Amino acid sequence: MRGASITLERTSIDVPGRRIVSDIDLRIEAGEFVCLLGPSGCGKSTILNAIAGFMRAGGRLLVDGKPVAGPGPDRGVVFQSSEALFPWLSVEENVAYGLKLRKVPRARQREICAHYLSMVGLAHAAGQFPAQLSGGMRQRVQIARVLANEPAVVLMDEPFGALDAQTREVLQREVQRIWQATRTTFLFVTHDIAEAVLLADRVVTMTAGPAAGIKSVTAIDIPHPRDPTSPDFARVQRALREIIADEVRRAMGEQPGMAGAAA
Numbered sequence: 001m002r003g004a005s006i007t008l009e010r011t012s013i014d015v016p017g018r019r020i021v022s023d024i025d026l027r028i029e030a031g032e033f034v035c036l037l038g039p040s041g042c043g044k045s046t047i048l049n050a051i052a053g054f055m056r057a058g059g060r061l062l063v064d065g066k067p068v069a070g071p072g073p074d075r076g077v078v079f080q081s082s083e084a085l086f087p088w089l090s091v092e093e094n095v096a097y098g099l100k101l102r103k104v105p106r107a108r109q110r111e112i113c114a115h116y117l118s119m120v121g122l123a124h125a126a127g128q129f130p131a132q133l134s135g136g137m138r139q140r141v142q143i144a145r146v147l148a149n150e151p152a153v154v155l156m157d158e159p160f161g162a163l164d165a166q167t168r169e170v171l172q173r174e175v176q177r178i179w180q181a182t183r184t185t186f187l188f189v190t191h192d193i194a195e196a197v198l199l200a201d202r203v204v205t206m207t208a209g210p211a212a213g214i215k216s217v218t219a220i221d222i223p224h225p226r227d228p229t230s231p232d233f234a235r236v237q238r239a240l241r242e243i244i245a246d247e248v249r250r251a252m253g254e255q256p257g258m259a260g261a262a263a
């Protein structure tokens with residue numbers, strides 16, 4: 001596996017009648033772990049979907065120096081909802097899905113599935129079906145399914161948002177370990193400031209929409225594994241909380257209907 005860079009240059013994304021994000025400039029280096037934070041509804045998922053190739057973007061949007069023209073196996077997406085799995089396929093068949101489409105020989109499919117299922121701690125569950133698994137296990141299957149395609153970029157859209165705090169903590173550590181083992185580029189959308197500080201090389205915060213942009217880019221220079229109880233962690237977390245709160249206040253001042261929106 002090898003990470004790819006992501007380049008956004010004056011990138012804008014529209015839906016009919018509305019500009020969601022406007023003139024974004026951001027370069028994510030190959031192998032970097034970047035978290036995207038911002039007020040609810042600002043356009044974080046929209047950016048991720050454009051990089052995934054699910055939505056069209058104006059300006060420049062490059063992955064590994066090449067314009068994004070649609071979805072491709074170089075980018076894998078992990079969604080918040082474990083509904084993303086095929087309920088009629090076993091765990092192993094879910095993980096093998098992309099490999100099968102690419103006509104990877106069956107024996108090799110099994111090897112790859114075994115490798116990534118064991119990486120996410122689910123080697124024992126290969127024959128089970130999604131309905132038999134907990135929410136955390138289903139998210140692990142999604143991660144294994146994405147990794148099995150050996151993408152250069154992993155895009156995660158609030159992957160642990162629906163999980164309980166303990167499961168979330170375990171999976172955050174696993175994602176960290178997987179990132180360190182694969183050196184794939186990760187772009188991770190979250191509402192959770194502590195999660196961003198735990199995982200990211202850099203945290204990108206966004207302005208509130210409409211026509212959202214980048215508000216700040218913060219490098220997190222705390223060595224891994226990071227201790228959420230350390231003074232450094234608390235300092236960075238506080239600074240980010242202030243940036244987001246400031247943006248929510250600004251948006252509420254400008255748009256009275258925004259009350260209650262928060263990261």
Ligand SMILES: Nc1ncnc2c1ncn2[C@@H]1O[C@H](COP(=O)(O)OP(=O)(O)OP(=O)(O)O)[C@@H](O)[C@H]1O
Pocket residue numbers: 015016020038039040041042043044045046047191209
């Ligand atoms: N396909 C679409 N058609 C119309 N509007 C859309 C579409 N996709 C997104 N939007 C709108 O774009 C805005 C940004 O949505 P998006 O889901 O990207 O925000 P977000 O920052 O990820 O939000 P949250 O943090 O609440 O998940 C929202 O107002 C949403 O309604």
